[in-house]
Amino acid sequence: MLSEFLEQLQSWAESHSLLFGNDTAAYCVDQRRRYQGQTLAVARPNSVQQLAQIVQLCAQHRIAMVPQGGNTSLCGAATPDQTGQNIIISFERMNQIIEVDADNNTITVEAGVTLQQVQQAALAANRLFPANWAAAASCQIGGALATNAGGVNVLRYGNMRELTLGLEVVLADGTIWNGLRGLRKDNTGYDLKQLFVGAEGTLGLISRAVLRLYPLPTAHATALVAVDSPADAVTLLRDLQAKVSDRITSFELISRPCLDLLHQHFPSLQSPFAEPPAWCVLLELSDGGNSEHLFEQLASILFETGFADTYVAQNQRQATDFWRLREHIPEAQRLEGVSIKHDISIPVGDIPEFLTTCQSNIMLQYPDANIVAFGHLGDGNLHYNLFLSDKTALIYQQEAAINAIVYQLVAHFNGSISAEHGIGQLKKSTLSQYRSSTELLLMNSIKQTLDPLGLMNPGKVLI
Numbered sequence: 001m002l003s004e005f006l007e008q009l010q011s012w013a014e015s016h017s018l019l020f021g022n023d024t025a026a027y028c029v030d031q032r033r034r035y036q037g038q039t040l041a042v043a044r045p046n047s048v049q050q051l052a053q054i055v056q057l058c059a060q061h062r063i064a065m066v067p068q069g070g071n072t073s074l075c076g077a078a079t080p081d082q083t084g085q086n087i088i089i090s091f092e093r094m095n096q097i098i099e100v101d102a103d104n105n106t107i108t109v110e111a112g113v114t115l116q117q118v119q120q121a122a123l124a125a126n127r128l129f130p131a132n133w134a135a136a137a138s139c140q141i142g143g144a145l146a147t148n149a150g151g152v153n154v155l156r157y158g159n160m161r162e163l164t165l166g167l168e169v170v171l172a173d174g175t176i177w178n179g180l181r182g183l184r185k186d187n188t189g190y191d192l193k194q195l196f197v198g199a200e201g202t203l204g205l206i207s208r209a210v211l212r213l214y215p216l217p218t219a220h221a222t223a224l225v226a227v228d229s230p231a232d233a234v235t236l237l238r239d240l241q242a243k244v245s246d247r248i249t250s251f252e253l254i255s256r257p258c259l260d261l262l263h264q265h266f267p268s269l270q271s272p273f274a275e276p277p278a279w280c281v282l283l284e285l286s287d288g289g290n291s292e293h294l295f296e297q298l299a300s301i302l303f304e305t306g307f308a309d310t311y312v313a314q315n316q317r318q319a320t321d322f323w324r325l326r327e328h329i330p331e332a333q334r335l336e337g338v339s340i341k342h343d344i345s346i347p348v349g350d351i352p353e354f355l356t357t358c359q360s361n362i363m364l365q366y367p368d369a370n371i372v373a374f375g376h377l378g379d380g381n382l383h384y385n386l387f388l389s390d391k392t393a394l395i396y397q398q399e400a401a402i403n404a405i406v407y408q409l410v411a412h413f414n415g416s417i418s419a420e421h422g423i424g425q426l427k428k429s430t431l432s433q434y435r436s437s438t439e440l441l442l443m444n445s446i447k448q449t450l451d452p453l454g455l456m457n458p459g460k461v462l463i
């Protein structure tokens with residue numbers, strides 16, 4: 001049966017579109033090198049028709065499929081299990097930008113186009129595609145949609161769900177569903193595309209997407225502001241929102257341990273602070289008009305708010321340097337060693353209390369913990385990571401106990417245990433504790449309807 005499947009797959013495929021054996025190694029390990037799987041083969045279709053043929057063949061032979069984009073998932077969502085009985089479907093050859101419609105402010109792309117390519121194509125048409133995060137050069141639109149990824153501009157523009165107008169999806173039996181509409185108003189029944197956004201490839205394979213573009217802001221003002229506490233950061237956010245409304249594009253909170261890690265692992269990245277503050281905020285405003293005006297407005301607002309240790313970037317180069325600090329935090333953590341990571345969200349106003357209480361709860365049981373907290377404060381999303389004195393994978397033995405402390409408090413504030421990275425393999429067993437039985441029943445019945453044979457990315461999210 002298996003040999004028949006492989007024979008048919010090979011007879012269908014162009015020689016360069018299938019990979020076997022050692023050539024599949026890089027596809028079988030996740031970004032954090034926490035999950036290692038095996039696969040029968042990596043199939044790399046270059047059109048929706050080829051993709052649909054592979055899915056049909058897999059359905060016929062009951063072979064499970066693991067969709068993979070840029071493989072930057074932080075929760076093992078794109079890594080196969082260890083049975084070696086699945087195939088990986090890589091979208092790297094479905095990498096065409098199909099159309100930029102400047103009048104409609106939309107871009108239509110294949111799933112394997114990287115986020116950075118979409119940003120650049122939009123820019124070439126004098127438009128903005130606002131989604132952005134540190135993996136932009138390697139993550140793909142299909143992966144970004146399948147994880148409903150967020151990033152640093154969600155405060156103003158929303159996450160991938162809000163940036164999506166239409167999708168084309170290959171369903172579990174190989175049927176192509178064409179929902180590639182570029183409409184901002186369309187109330188014709190259920191909004192089917194939203195089922196596939198954030199489903200982590202467990203309901204169908206996204207082959208193409210119509211995404212929203214925005215007018216390109218011509219003015220930017222970026223600042224690093226030292227604050228005494230997260231409560232001060234929330235006050236600053238509130239003040240800024242009152243004064244400049246939705247011109248705040250990003251509002252990132254960074255704790256002192258992040259600056260220490262940056263100093264240790266990237267000494268060439270200089271922060272402007274003479275002394276690293278306990279907390280700081282990296283914020284950006286953007287608008288039409290000119291940057292000089294926005295700079296002056298931001299400088300005067302920050303002066304009025306009374307935050308003394310404040311640096312407004314004097315030019316684009318300095319703004320880029322500020323952002324480089326933020327973007328290097330994940331890599332600095334990786335270089336430091338193994339940590340227990342949480343990607344959580346809670347209502348913005350509750351974040352200060354969460355941080356204080358969580359720290360004391362953790363310190364009671366783990367007095368050696370170094371808490372590295374940072375994230376998209378403007379959207380209530382924190383990356384709340386812990387190092388213990390042992391920085392090897394042995395600390396995963398403490399993971400369940402540490403997660404319980406963090407997640408119980410998250411639940412207390414009616415928050416989420418996965419704000420933007422998804423569930424994947426990492427949080428699959430935790431999900432059922434933090435979503436109600438009614439929600440889980442609904443999710444399982446959607447899965448059963450769209451993937452009755454359980455072939456779409458098995459072992460992720462639900463089963």
Ligand SMILES: Cc1cc2nc3c(=O)[nH]c(=O)nc-3n(C[C@H](O)[C@H](O)[C@H](O)COP(=O)(O)OP(=O)(O)OC[C@H]3O[C@@H](n4cnc5c(N)ncnc54)[C@H](O)[C@@H]3O)c2cc1C
Nearest residue numbers: 069070071072073077133140142143144146149150201206
């Ligand atoms: C340095 C770094 C910074 C990051 N910062 C952020 C951040 O700020 N915000 C954020 O949200 N995420 C962030 N991430 C996580 C990651 O980049 C995003 O989740 C990204 O969108 C995943 O895209 P990918 O193409 O790499 O997907 P993959 O990792 O390949 O896959 C992710 C999931 O999508 C599925 N999938 C992939 N392609 C398809 C498809 N065509 N159809 C259906 N399912 C598919 C996979 O099966 C898997 O479940 C970061 C990651 C790194 C490494």
